[in-house]
Amino acid sequence: MRILITGAQGQLGRAVVLEALRRGHEAIGVDVNDFDLTDSDAAGACLAAARPAFVIHCAAYTAVDQAESEPERAFAVNADGTRHVAEYCGAAGIGMIYISTDYVFDGSGAAPHETDEPPAPLSVYGKTKLEGERAALLACPNGIIVRTSWVFGPGGKHFVGTMLRLGREREAVRVVDDQVGSPTYAPDLARLLIDMAERPVPGIYHAANTGYCSWAEFAAEIMARAGLPCRVEPISSADYPQAARRPLNSRLSPLRLMAAGYDRLPTWQDALGRYLYGTK
Ligand SMILES: NC(=O)c1ccc[n+]([C@@H]2O[C@H](COP(=O)([O-])OP(=O)(O)OC[C@H]3O[C@@H](n4cnc5c(N)ncnc54)[C@H](OP(=O)(O)O)[C@@H]3O)[C@@H](O)[C@H]2O)c1
Structure with missing residues (x-):
């Protein structure tokens, strides 16, 4: 299948391109260039010229704190860009x-x-990512929304x-201990996204x-697995002021994913081990 991937230079986009190629698809990776x-x-012109059979839209304005001071740009990329x-996709059928993202919730x-x-x-x-969801479903009602969290991966x-x-x-490092969620390894998510492209079941996932873990628990596991003697000191979000507020509860339920017959992703500890030791 001819799959077009936006944000192909980003950490998720590049993993999706690699996974699509690995499975024998024709992957067309595009980015802001x-x-x-x-x-x-x-x-519209670029998409029409590429004539994809499916689009995986990974491109986004992802500078979470900077977005607080340039909301127009964040809206333009995440909401208007997604609408485009x-x-x-809607018109081409x-x-x-x-x-x-998990950041659509208040936590x-x-x-x-x-x-x-x-x-x-x-x-x-x-807010801009939520507007993107709405724009995507309005213009492409058979589309799929995949909310993910805490992404890491090669590059x-x-x-x-x-x-x-x-x-x-x-x-020692001080790390926030009152925000809880799930780390997500880009190649693991990429496998799911290509499964979805091959067998799309419209809806939100x-x-x-x-x-689930806190950022401090995640940090402690990283230090331990990498053999680093650095101490992780848990702190609260209030002790680590950032421009953008983050949800305290970022736990995402996999129930809808499982109900549609898609595979759950491996544990975050397993994913971290594969990332650190270079095996997929
Ligand atoms: N990272 C996370 O923890 C996380 C968590 C939840 C959800 N997500 C979502 O997952 C997706 C992938 O995130 P990621 O971590 O791979 O992000 P990323 O590494 O920042 O990649 C995003 C890509 O989009 C490109 N882009 C930005 N503005 C663009 C524009 N106007 N036109 C075309 N391309 C543009 C970026 O190019 P430049 O680098 O040149 O700007 C970059 O290559 C995004 O939708 C993000 O919102 C990410």
Whole structure:
């Protein structure tokens, strides 16, 4: 199948391109150098020229804190840009997947969020991603929304890389312990996304590696698995001020994923081990 992947230079997009190729699909990876999503004419023309049979839309404005001070740009990329992609897919009658986020929830309670739970984003980034979901489903009603969380993978700038660097430089790191969610390994999510492209069941899904932890627990596991003697000191979100508010409860329920017959992702500990030791 001819699959077009936006955001192909990003950490998830590149994993999706690799997985599509591995399975013998024709993967067309595009990024901001090919066309800017916010330009509807350029987006429409590029998609029409590529003639994909399916689109996996990974491109996004992902600078969560910066979005608080440039909301227009974040809305333009995440909401308008997604609408441009979805309008093409809807009109061409092809399927698409839009990648969304745990940040569409306000993070109240401690139960895993189900897909039909009302979203209530706390940040500009979360609001723009939610608008992207709505735009995608409006223009492409047979589309698929996949909300994920805490992504890490080869070539990306992410928490695991930061912890490995700090772990080598310092004796101790202070890490937030009151935000709980699931780390997600980009190649594991990529496998699911290609499964979905091959057998699309429209709707909203939650997909992250299995199991929940706090950022501090994740950091402690990274240090231990990498053999770094760095101490992890748990702190609260209040002690680590950031421009954008994050949900305290980012647990995503896999029930809808399982009900549609898709495989759950492996545990986050298993994924971390494969990332650290270079096996897929
Ligand atoms: N990372 C996470 O923890 C996380 C968690 C939940 C959900 N998600 C979602 O997962 C998806 C993939 O995230 P990621 O971590 O792979 O992000 P990423 O590494 O930042 O990749 C996003 C890609 O989109 C490109 N892009 C940005 N603006 C664009 C525009 N106007 N036109 C075309 N391309 C543009 C970026 O190019 P530049 O780098 O040149 O800007 C980048 O290559 C996104 O939808 C994100 O919202 C991510």
